[in-house]
Amino acid sequence: MQRINVLDEICEKEIALYGNKAKNLWLMKKNGINIPATLAVKCPAAWKMDVTKEEVCQEIENAVKKHFSISEELIVRSSFQKEDSQETSMAGVFESVRVKSYEQVMSASCQVLDSAGNDWRNMGIIVQPYIDCDFSGIMFSASPYDSGKDIVIEFADTSCSHLVKGDITPDLYVDNRGWIRENPGYVSESVIRDLTDAERRLRELLNANVDVEFCVSEGTIIFLQCRPMTTGKIKIPLDSVKNIEGIWILQEELSLPFTPLIRTLDPSGLLTERPHIIIENYVYFSSEFRLKSIDDEQWKDWDSISQHYMGIFQDLLDRKEKADIEMLESSVQIYRGAVESYMNVNWFIYRKTCYQELIDALKEKFENYQDVFFSVMHSIDTINTNKRKDFIKLLQNKGTSDFDEKKALFLKKYGAETSHPFYIMCKSLADYLDQIIDIIGEREINEEAGEPLYNSRDFDENICALIERYRKVVQRTEDDDYLLCLGSYVIRNLLQKIESKLNLQKDSIWFYEFHELKDLAEGKKVSSEVAELRRKSFESCKNYDMPLVIENGVGVYAGSESKSTLEGVTVSQGYTSGKVYVLKNPGDIFEIVNIPSGSIVYSNWISPVLSAYFFNIKGLIIPESSILSHGAILAREMHIPAVGGINYRFEDGMEIQLNATEGKVCISDKA
Template sequence: MSTYYFDQITKKDNFLGGKGFTLGLMKNAGFPVPDGLILTEMPVSDKEWDEIYSWWKKQSSPKLAIRSSAIGEDSSEQSFAGQNSSYLNIDNETGIKTSIKNCFQSMYKKSSALYREHFLKERSDLVKMNVVLQVMVNPKLSGVFFSVDPRTNEAGWIIEAIEGLGEDLVSGKKTPWHFEEKKVATTKLFNIEELVNTGIAIRNFFGHEIDIEWAIDQDNKLKILQARPITALSGKSEEKRIIEEELKRLKSTYPTNTLWDGGTFAEWNGPPSELTFSIWKEAFSKQHAFSKALKKLGYLGIDEELPNESHSLLERIFNRGYVNISMLAPLYFGPIPYRLELKSTPKLKFDFKKMTLKMFILTPFTMLRMLKVGLRLSTQRQQWLLECAKELTVFSDKSFRVKELDHYQKISDLELHELFQREVTLFYEDHLTWPLVLITLIESTSQSLRSLLKGVLPHDEIDKCLNQWLSIGIHTVTMEMNEDYKKASNDPAKRIHFMQKYGHRGPGELELSHPRWMELSDNAFFKSSADERAMNNSSLKSVESEINELKTYKKQVIEKEWKLLRDMLELREKWKMSLLSPYSHIRYIALEISKRNKIGNEIFWHSFQEILNNDFNLSRAKKRRDTTELSKSVYLPTILELSKLENILTSKDESNIKSFNGMALSPGLVFGEVRVVNSPDNIDVDNWPKNTILVAESTDPGWTGLFLKSKAVIVEKGGVLSHCAIVAREMNLPAVSGIKQCHLRFKDGDKIWVDGNNGRITLA
């Protein structure tokens, strides 16, 4: 064991970890830092422990703060916030010994290991743990000092302060006093000028912008408890630049009344990778899956190149996938003198300015086609549904991939590329066709059912009624998968069968950069406990009996529409189950190509065309990945109107709002503690509380393990017919969507009420 005392630390001791090293440098430079020491290894002998106790007693046996200090922690790149352990107010030898041991062992906690693997990649094994012992301050006041605004990177210091320990400020338990250089900042609480001068001096000492934790002790003396670089400052300025450039591009490329719809891709948790987007984009281009789906329903389809730079209806808006619905109308019926207007939903409105002689001549034919399609949608949906089910049987027989993951290691480069091209082409040309037909039919049937209920129920009761029916009336293959997952989690003997049946699925499964359950093996499973909620297998009351109680002569028609919608939703889940098998093999082949070209996960930041052309450029890939990462904090609604986009991006901060209204997805009322999941790949649920509220931008059925560990779900994206809604209802989890930036607004540890009956979230 090596022991380094704060007053002995110099710049050559940077191997001591960010926290301890920084404290030592500040102590030696004369800043008011409480005394302390750093241990580089776990003490093993009585002599080594006695050395620590002796130092403590020389300090008059004060209460100690004992914290981890890993190399790389509190750096300008990663904060390691909350990943390793801290213990406060330790005041006896037994407590000191236990806390030191726990700090060293915290490096091996699952959450800490996953954090290092995610951020440090191949350098994760090189991280070394040190432990800091520091004299505690008994504070009147505690707080933080930022030398610049960490939200915007704009000049001007910021101070926040609370009474008592600073832990309550970090955890959000107390609302702080807030002071800014930009505003006249005066207070009788403490000497604000002394704090600012000390903070600026520390910034100048280190030569970079800093974030300081400080305290005022019972004698009104300022103490500096920690200092670190403000993380991701460059990211903030880059984020601002990306927003400005993207706004400029959109304004110069599209008419101001352009509308986009992102609902089709609500399951993408954040912006998609380049490979994922390039394949789906192709599906919405000329003569491919979406065009074929339109034609099957009697529409015109896409036979010519679309008038945009991507030649596809699917476009990138701030790196997210949006369908340009402004270009859709002619693809349905041909040239028509209408424009799209956005009210609560997009609607066609007659536009005399669009009328041309050619359009005038073609209008009768267009109207006839509209009538024919409308008639077919009202009379042939059952026939299409049967055909879609037959096609699924054929598809499942010929498309389910049984190859082992190591199959691709045994074939030549040429065969590998041919297989990759075949799988990608089949997916965007054919595999998606019938699922897209089904999505259109579901939307049409849902609207029809809502229209029928308008004359029967009050407007604000329709969604609640439909949610209730969906909750008790649907039984999907996803529900069966969830049941099997739960059994496999608790019984390892059942995992082989689970993987054979569902191994091609996994969390974030529409994104090709995310691993499948087959790859995760035993790590795919989270052991469930006896008190977790049972699946929604039965109900005392059927949907049919509820419909029979409605006071209307339209009961038979309503029941028919309901049964159609139910059958379509259940069939959609079956299609997804089969579709994701060949889709997963696009990932497996890409990984083998990546392995042979030694480019790692950067393969997913190349388009499929670039991969086929062996056009590998790691610099370009990294730039795409970094830009996409910065775009994650940009909020965009499901239906996006270019003319209102700038207002959306510059809308005022709503962080002080205490309650939120969204869309009720699944009924129930739950109080719990938030856990935010931004990426489903590296999640440690071992330490989740029993009343966890899962918060994410979006989810999919592959999040089963996280759903099982949660008591409710909050998402930004997803409607009442979404996969998230179906899974939540089947698992008896209250769920709410439409909460703007919930994955950025809430933080781990927030206590909230989730009202899945009325779509309301309330901060406790």
């Protein structure tokens, strides 16, 4: 299998191994967009396990000598796995290096790999001729500066690199408005027309607003790269909410869009039970809804409930008969029973009572009762702390003779985990463990250390009992999510088998409504075109900036007002400072494992089962203020400072000071 190829010769199933920049260029080339001749290098994670940086760079030099003339000036560019993606552009993070001779290629390639730090194995590389252009530019589908919706094009009568770096003031053209200052004279109307036509094609190809770099040489437009725009999401039209009465809430833990199938099948039963409205595939719940109280005392015996449903779900997985609609409906009813047991309001009241009684008891004995509380809450033996330890051990065994055996045991124990059980379509750990291991590669992982400042000798019998009771509450809070994951895994497997049985296109089943799926199973005709339109709508809505609350037709969004200090609540004590990383998709494990080391992470919600893969982060900021939120538990398990109750439009790279002990976030750089 070749590791370095001319872009034209790479097949569709392989292109993802070359990184996102190469993938986007490949897509452009296949659809007739004019790009430079491109040599693409697979991410070293897809090479042999023990490949060295020097071996990779030497092979790149050899390939360049074969494909490019000695007289050509070239540019060696990054193509990182998460670069130029829907979630993050990573613009300016990695190196691009011009070379004027074969002898400089190896050094330039090493420089690009080095710019990824410990993640160099996930860095693809592309090599292209350096184009001596007449002029260049950057084009945006919509204004990156304000809420304008017209195409914006920045031109410069020099190379594109000066525009990207901000070295010069561009000549600005806005579609439907014309030149913002005056026509600079070097850009013809035909070039503008061709660019705006290309923008519409590129936007359709990537199914998103686009950010495009181009140059013009001898009258020909050459597109250098294209990526989805990540400078702010699109606010939904006001018409979508203006006639809605009452108060409707986009819950933090259910803030992702639902596919048509999951919305209408409703495996969790949450939509059947709760008053809700659907806006652009997002579900808003009525503020008047209250969880049900189940009168019996069974909810207290979670071990028995868990063992009961674990046995049923495992039996469903082990069944060999063919999947059908009847088996699906039966499995959904069982899953709803597990969810109902978990969502009992008595359990949530009990959690709060345990916390309050422990805090009250500590207040009476200790002046610094909060310090004592956070100390005794460290290192609780939950399924996620155990998984984290087991995963680190697995990584340490990579390359040993019994690695495959240990990996199989790890998957048997944790393979059903998914980023969010109620969405069903989210992949499980069994689907991507090998990729995660490759992505993490040889990265050094800082294992959290820290001993509690207090132990049982410091407390009386009553406080010891309250501490033990509360630690069990925390343990159950984390462990019960894995039961829901297993039920979700059962239903997802059934749907995949039904999809195959009905000869549907892969992953298209999610975009049929449940009644349509039943019609298909009965041999009736159902439009696949409608399902495809729903898929496109679903992909587009991921880029929407949805209001957190809709109150009588008015959307309320996350705070963006200029503030230097934000006040929240302490969920894990400590102090740190550094750069913010905004987690765009908390359910995407690939984004999580690629968070830059040393970041302070801001996330709308934290998936408990994915918390085991947060490595080397310095701090955490979350909107939820509960001491028992999954984010709060994660922070205490990792011994990192965390503040809850903060809802703010942070931007990647913001410099902040996180004083979690006082529940404060100080913003020192809003640029």
